[in-house]
Amino acid sequence: MQIVEITSAQLVLCLLFVLIAGVTSLAMNLRLEKDLLIGTLRTFAQLFLVGYVLKIVFQINDVFLILLLYVWMIFWAAYTIYSRVNERTVPLFLPIFISMVISYMAVSIIVTAVILQVKPWYTPQYFIPLGGMIIGNSMNAIAIALDRLFADLRNRRNEIELAFSFGATYQEATIQIFRDVVKAGMIPSINAMMTVGLVFLPGMMTGQILAGVDPMTAVEYQIIIMLMLVASTTIGSILVVYTIRRFCFTKQHQLRI
Numbered sequence: 001m002q003i004v005e006i007t008s009a010q011l012v013l014c015l016l017f018v019l020i021a022g023v024t025s026l027a028m029n030l031r032l033e034k035d036l037l038i039g040t041l042r043t044f045a046q047l048f049l050v051g052y053v054l055k056i057v058f059q060i061n062d063v064f065l066i067l068l069l070y071v072w073m074i075f076w077a078a079y080t081i082y083s084r085v086n087e088r089t090v091p092l093f094l095p096i097f098i099s100m101v102i103s104y105m106a107v108s109i110i111v112t113a114v115i116l117q118v119k120p121w122y123t124p125q126y127f128i129p130l131g132g133m134i135i136g137n138s139m140n141a142i143a144i145a146l147d148r149l150f151a152d153l154r155n156r157r158n159e160i161e162l163a164f165s166f167g168a169t170y171q172e173a174t175i176q177i178f179r180d181v182v183k184a185g186m187i188p189s190i191n192a193m194m195t196v197g198l199v200f201l202p203g204m205m206t207g208q209i210l211a212g213v214d215p216m217t218a219v220e221y222q223i224i225i226m227l228m229l230v231a232s233t234t235i236g237s238i239l240v241v242y243t244i245r246r247f248c249f250t251k252q253h254q255l256r257i
Contacts (some may be wrong), residue, residue: 004210015040054128063122070108070131074100077139085146088255090247096142099239104134107232118225119148133225134232137189141233142240145185150242152177153248160255170249178241185237189230196226 018040060129078097085092108131113121120148121127136174153160156177171178196202202225207219248256 048170058124066122066124077135081139081143084143090214095243096240103235103239111228137229138232139237141185141237145181145237145241148184170253180235181241189233193226
């Protein structure tokens with residue numbers, strides 16, 4: 001299969017799609033023109049920068065540097081979640097960051113070392129892209145779960161305090177909230193599993209096929225990725241919600257928020 005090379009002129013031609021969106025925004029007074037412009041510029045700048053960085057990263061053969069880079073990626077993901085969640089009465093960033101490092105690192109190492117059996121397991125061509133997909137997909141689930149957690153704790157305050165009056169601990173008083181919150185974080189990944197191949201072809205699978213990889217090989221990789229994302233979403237959501245829930249209560253089991 002011949003790989004079609006993309007020229008700079010073709011990339012510029014793609015700006016027509018953004019122009020259509022911009023004209024629509026003007027016509028409907030959506031006031032999204034500035035965001036579209038900034039988003040387009042950042043897309044070009046960030047992806048080209050990543051492309052050059054990856055050329056350097058893929059030449060690294062030091063496990064410490066590769067893991068340090070991965071932790072750095074997780075740091076920014078944790079900061080993004082922290083910025084999205086509008087809650088400052090309880091500590092968020094450090095628990096989110098530590099929980100993400102533990103869960104994402106474990107899943108990434110299992111995938112590269114045990115399932116794909118890459119040698120060495122920290123080979124950056126595999127570890128960084130797969131780890132990046134874990135971070136990108138799971139961080140959205142964690143943000144959803146945390147938003148739901150704080151909303152439910154506030155909306156069901158009377159129910160929680162009633163449970164306290166009967167001698168319940170904060171774990172017992174919020175067990176159903178905990179389950180609902182984790183479920184809310186997991187649903188997007190489960191929905192993706194239900195519709196993959198029927199409604200859409202995932203980005204990595206499409207990219208592999210366009211690059212000339214046999215479709216069945218691309219399918220096998222995509223199956224691993226889909227299951228990997230479900231695991232990372234589940235583990236990450238449980239760890240983060242479990243930890244943050246603890247900080248929402250005092251030692252006397254009183255709700256802080």
